[in-house]
Amino acid sequence: MTEKTTHFGSETIPEAEKAGRVHGVFTSVASRYDVMNDVMSGGIHRLWKDAMMDWLAPRPGQRLLDVAGGTGDVAFRFLKRAPGASAVVCDMTEGMLDAGRTRAEAESMADRLDWVVGDAMALPFEAASFDVYTISFGIRNVTRPEDALAEAFRVLRPGGRLMVLEFSQLPHPGMQWLYDRYSYNVIPRMGQAIAGDRDSYQYLVESIRKFPDQETFAGMIRDAGFDQVKYRNLSMGIAALHSGWKL
Numbered sequence: 001m002t003e004k005t006t007h008f009g010s011e012t013i014p015e016a017e018k019a020g021r022v023h024g025v026f027t028s029v030a031s032r033y034d035v036m037n038d039v040m041s042g043g044i045h046r047l048w049k050d051a052m053m054d055w056l057a058p059r060p061g062q063r064l065l066d067v068a069g070g071t072g073d074v075a076f077r078f079l080k081r082a083p084g085a086s087a088v089v090c091d092m093t094e095g096m097l098d099a100g101r102t103r104a105e106a107e108s109m110a111d112r113l114d115w116v117v118g119d120a121m122a123l124p125f126e127a128a129s130f131d132v133y134t135i136s137f138g139i140r141n142v143t144r145p146e147d148a149l150a151e152a153f154r155v156l157r158p159g160g161r162l163m164v165l166e167f168s169q170l171p172h173p174g175m176q177w178l179y180d181r182y183s184y185n186v187i188p189r190m191g192q193a194i195a196g197d198r199d200s201y202q203y204l205v206e207s208i209r210k211f212p213d214q215e216t217f218a219g220m221i222r223d224a225g226f227d228q229v230k231y232r233n234l235s236m237g238i239a240a241l242h243s244g245w246k247l
Helices: 015-041 045-056 073-081 094-101 104-108 145-155 173-195 198-210 214-223
Strands: 005-008 011-014 063-067 086-091 113-117 130-136 156-167 227-234 239-246
Touching: 005 015, 005 198, 011 015, 015 045, 015 094, 015 173, 015 198, 045 073, 045 130, 045 156, 045 227, 045 239, 063 073, 063 145, 073 086, 073 130, 086 094, 094 113, 130 145, 145 156, 145 214, 156 214, 173 198, 214 227, 214 239
Parallel strands: 063 086, 063 130, 086 113, 130 156
Antiparallel strands: 005 011, 156 239, 227 239
């Protein structure tokens, strides 16, 4: 029987190894994760997350599951916009959750916010128990994204909303070439200078290029059972927001 393989950046590895390798990356960068996002996006990730909230339009009383939510960035934004709402941040890396718990927002929202260690491909939650599922810059690190999307569908209530924010592909080949040159040559060096960790940043850059383009990923969301699947490019496609509904 042939062993299933997947990619870890530009490297091909056995599927069984990926989760551990990804866990190692995020354990390594946990204390610097928010700085890392600033480095990789030039700080624009904050505007992208605000755009995510604008499209999501959180409503009072909703229950959010933010998967790969790490330091709580998305959950904090959601709770600030939705009085009486609650959120669960689920991440496979304890160190990422620890970094989130120490943020000032976490203390002020403690009664509305839970932190849970869990795997996106096998969520430790009952079916139909959330109104909204979000995952930001996380699904490309999952060994089998289609399994994560199936789990998202399972844990959402009927009428629930999926929203994915992820680095994506620029539609113009010339612009993509320039962006790749920047990503491969500059970001790992900045990672070394800022976090003393070139290898983790190198993996993260490579993982972006391996992730499906916007139309392909939209098809994967439909295949998981979601309806009204749409996407919006951010910063010309450097990132994209994908939305789907469980109807």
